[in-house]
Amino acid sequence: MTTTTITPILAQWFEYMDSDDPDRVLGMIADDFVMSVQFSKGAGQSAEFVGDRAGLIGYLEQREKSVLVHHIDIGVTADGCEMVLGRTTRAGEFEASFTATAQVNGAGRVRRLLIARTPEVSFA
Known part of the structure; x- marks a missing residue:
């Protein structure tokens, strides 16, 4: 994963998502977490x-592990x-562009997460 110090929470989030243990993102969310991933x-x-913690668990269960690498540009x-x-x-080749926005609480936990991704648009 390409990282950035200006968005440390999302950098950590995608580092976990790219790993063999993406479930670690569950430790990053607030009690009032709500998300939408447009895929x-x-x-x-x-x-x-969509959903809360249970929705995130459902999303994690259906996705491929250790296949995609996220690059924050x-x-x-x-x-x-x-x-x-x-x-x-995927294997070093472009797969999709994505945007992500996370609202972070005072404790550094993700309250809101909105992600959109598409292979139809490249910003290269």
Whole structure:
């Protein structure tokens, strides 16, 4: 994973997601966590994963482990939120672009998470 120091929570999140043990992100979420992951496979095929902790567990259960690498290309932190633009690669090749926004509480836990990804748009 390419990291950035300007968005330490999301950098850690994607480092965990890229590992053999992505369930470690469960230790990063707040009690009032809510998420939405908009996941496009391209050609108009997409799915949305939503919910609280249980929704995140469901998302983690269905995804491939240790296959994709997240690269954060641009990141910014403002008003308790971290926002990134990045890309995922598979075996070193572009797979998709993604954006992620996380609202972080005072304890450094993720309260809100919104992720969108698509293979249809590359920022390269």
